[in-house]
Amino acid sequence: MSASWRAVDLQGESEVTMSDSRRRVRLLLTLSLVGVLFTIGVILVGVWTRLVDAGLGCPDWPGCYGRLVVPDETRALAHSPDAPLESFKAWVEMVHRYVASTLGLLVIALVVLGAPLRRRADYPWGVSLALLGVILLQGAFGAFTVTLKLWPQVVTMHLLGGLSVMLLFLWLHLRLRRFAAGRLTLGGVAAPRRPLTPLWALAMLLLVGQLALGGWVSSNYAGIACQGFPTCNGQWWPAMDWSEGFHLTQSVGPNYLHGQLHADARTAIQFAHRLGALALGLVLLLLALRHWHEARLRPWLGGLVGVFVVQLGLGIANVLLWLPLWLALLHTAGAVALVVMMALAVWGWRESAPQAAKQQTVEKEWAHV
Structure with a gap:
């Protein structure tokens, strides 16, 4: 045994x-x-x-x-x-x-x-x-x-x-x-595991929000509501209808194939997705810089930031190339990869408790033997 x-x-x-x-x-x-x-x-x-x-x-x-x-x-x-x-x-x-x-x-x-x-x-x-x-x-x-x-x-x-x-x-x-x-x-008794810090929690929250925004873009057919990048329809702040774009109590009943929203509402959804990507990218970069000195976390944090950069490039390409099927699928695969890398990074953080804390736990348990 x-x-x-x-x-x-x-x-x-x-x-x-x-x-x-x-x-x-x-x-x-x-x-x-x-x-x-x-x-x-x-x-x-x-x-x-x-x-x-x-x-x-x-x-x-x-x-x-x-x-x-x-x-x-x-x-x-x-x-x-x-x-x-x-x-x-x-x-x-x-x-x-x-x-x-x-x-x-x-x-x-x-x-x-x-x-x-x-x-x-x-x-x-x-x-x-x-x-x-x-x-x-x-x-x-x-x-x-x-x-x-x-x-x-x-x-x-x-x-x-x-x-x-x-x-x-x-x-x-x-x-x-x-x-x-x-x-x-x-x-x-399980070995000690580090709790999530506010920065980790913020990164996870922003990732969930960005995934939800991506789903909202897709379900409302707003993928190419903004033409061009980095501007949207030739403007830095285009005409947008935020209240209609994020009207979550819209009626149930119409056939939503190809969407029901007008152009300004779809533009607001796409623009929000872009802003969410910016916020998520900044926080992920900050998270990587904050913990880069920890050798055990470095591969996961580097992978997380790397996948985000690729995903950002796929999103931009989808807009510029008018959302081809194969590229849209790759963009979804990128979202999946982001979730996987975030989970692995969080796991690495929680499982890499400082050695001093582990030793202290062992000494306490020996004292009760």
């Missing part, structure tokens, strides 16, 4: 043998990593579905014209006379639903496999349950996206939900790695 596994709390050992525990954790580690990669794929498929205007390719949910596979035109017309079948768009939408459903099954498998380990010290049972809750909520948002006809509020929340699922998969994987390594100090 390895030293790392001897460090794990053996409470509830009657439920499962140690060898079974090791096999379970190895499988959980693999599945959680697969979940991260698979979720990224699902997010990109979802964005592609939206970019090719296939979000309403099937007018109902969870089936497509009342069936689990795309039917022929005769059956589709009999089911929904007001929604003519476009076979390509219907299949794109159904592929997105199939892969999203597979992701849900993967989450359920993780919860079931991890249940026997839930009483072990430092096992991330809470993260597993949070992942299950978010994936169920994400399924509801998927249904509302169709039934509410691409209502921007729901579409934006659906994107944020997908990123949240990916983040929880990643966090679960990191926690499982720590659990497998048995990184506990004497007495079965």
